Amino acid sequence: MGSARFFFLAFRLGLFQACLGALSVLTLGIFNRLLIEEFAVPAALTALALGSQQLVAFTRVWFGQRSDRCRWKGLRRTPFIIGGAAAFCVLTWIAGRLVLWIAAASMLDDTSAVIARGLLLAVVFLFYGLAISASSTPFAALLVDVSTDKQRPVLVSIVWSMLMVGIVVGAILLSSFLGSSCASAELTDVIDGVRRLITVAPIVIFGLVLVAITGVEPKITNSNRVGEGQSTDQEISLAVSWTILRSSPQVGYFFAVLSLFTFSLFLQEAVLEPYAGATFALDVCATTRLNAIWGIGTLLGIATTGFLFVPRLGAQRTALVGGLLSAVFVLLMVVAGGMGSEPLFRGALFLFGTAAGISTNASLTLMLGLTSPLMAGTFIGVWGLAQAYARGLATIGGGALLSFFGQFTGSQNSFSAYAGVFIVQAFGLLVAGVMLLRVDTNLFQSKVEQALSSVLASELD
CATH class of the missing domain: 1.20.1250 (Growth Hormone; Chain: A;)
Incomplete structure (x- = not known):
């Protein structure tokens, strides 16, 4: 019950x-x-x-x-x-x-x-x-x-x-x-x-x-406020947290890789529906329903990766596989546009969503592994900031790249302009997937634990 x-x-x-x-x-x-x-x-x-x-x-x-x-x-x-x-x-x-x-x-x-x-x-x-x-x-x-x-x-x-x-x-x-x-x-x-x-x-x-x-x-009751006050006294200050964050080179490296990965994963978000409208002459409702195709694929990827891929390949190799597949299916969406094949485009979009779900699950697993019990909120907050800003820049960057390529193709609604954005996205996914292989969770944990031990020892002196 x-x-x-x-x-x-x-x-x-x-x-x-x-x-x-x-x-x-x-x-x-x-x-x-x-x-x-x-x-x-x-x-x-x-x-x-x-x-x-x-x-x-x-x-x-x-x-x-x-x-x-x-x-x-x-x-x-x-x-x-x-x-x-x-x-x-x-x-x-x-x-x-x-x-x-x-x-x-x-x-x-x-x-x-x-x-x-x-x-x-x-x-x-x-x-x-x-x-x-x-x-x-x-x-x-x-x-x-x-x-x-x-x-x-x-x-x-x-x-x-x-x-x-x-x-x-x-x-x-x-x-x-x-x-x-x-x-x-x-x-x-x-x-x-x-x-x-x-x-x-x-x-x-x-x-x-x-x-x-x-x-x-x-x-909150009066009986548990005392407990809260005690835990607050044991919190690590912002300045000390910053020192610990800088103690491991893996923090900055993973922040950069996660930013690139998130940026590349969502670069199509601002141009996907306009691309479908311009290339396949779909109306507003039809392009809106494309989110359902992508979303179902992503849901499938997120739901199955933890059972099928991460236990066998590990989070880093799974992220690489997801990045590679995402890049392939993004390029397949470009091919579908060049051929004028709407069914191929929809199939490629579903497969891209599935690959994106695999990548998302693997990156979340890595994020949760790159934390410390005493600073879990701090580290997850840092990773969350990386994702948020990278996604915002992806939304802005997708439109900016479309306008940039449109200067060379004559129109921002041309197939070539959209293809340019998707090619940049595929390249970013490939690079981020390879870079994730260099994330060393053991090195990260050891450096953070050393820094924490040093801080706690100094507070006791």
Whole structure:
């Protein structure tokens, strides 16, 4: 019975991650496609606006510390999670209205207004990024609060899988909700569909967050505050943490490799839907459903890698295999575009998602291995920052590369411009996969333990 309650709790908490997955489809999928393909907004400006949310990822550490100190009605994490969710739902609506405002300027060929409103959209997404950080970081801490050491891997696996479920289901439901606007070639019908979508989606998402979070967190009582105060006294200061981080060359090396790997893995995110629209003449709903194909493949890769590949090959070799396969299938998507074969493109996209899931699982395994019991939060926070900034730069970089190659091909919507972005992505995946082989977990652990022993000994003197 206890086990059944735990799995119910895990899937309930997973609703929060599913909501984040659905939001990513709306912002990085639908908004991105509309701005570039339908409203002819420069890809670089679009990528800057949508990718700016990742530039404030450094605040995750601050929000995590604030949630540790929060005592609102005996709750630490819940106020931040629900408050942040309310903020990012409101900001999603504001961003949607701005997208439509940009569309109005684009239809009037008012370039200066498009740029000004695009920059305003970037500011909105900066605040959106703050809201995501304010909610997602305490949410991760809540996972630790409500689970034991034995339960935690299962909890994390279920919650992470629910993120992909949110992407898949969100892609299907959001494209369905656009309704008849997908079958219409009239831009006004598309705008009406988006207007309906941005009104309903934030309300539904916030409702699901309330279902996922309300009543889950155990309240702080007077009896356990003493324990908290004792643990706080034993915390390692930020300055000492920085010294320990610098003690192992593997920290900087893995940070760089993880950044390159994440950047390359998500470089296609800002250009995938516009590529499908320009190359295969797919409408907005059809390109939105591509997220479901990619998401199902990724979910399959994440779910099976821990059983089939990591135990046999190890995390590093598995990451290399995932990187190699991802590069191959990215290039296969280019071949499909050159041939004009939509079925081949969809198949390559599914296989790319599967390979990306293999790579993601392996890199997460490495991340969890490159920690220390006394500084697990610090190290995972550092790796999380690497991923967040690399993903933000990938969103910006994908659009910037598309505009760059478009200068040589005559149009940013040409097949050659998109192919250039995918080739750069494949090269980055190959390089990152090979570099991961040089990560030495034993050397990392020994250097960190030596530094920790030195610090603790000096505090006792």
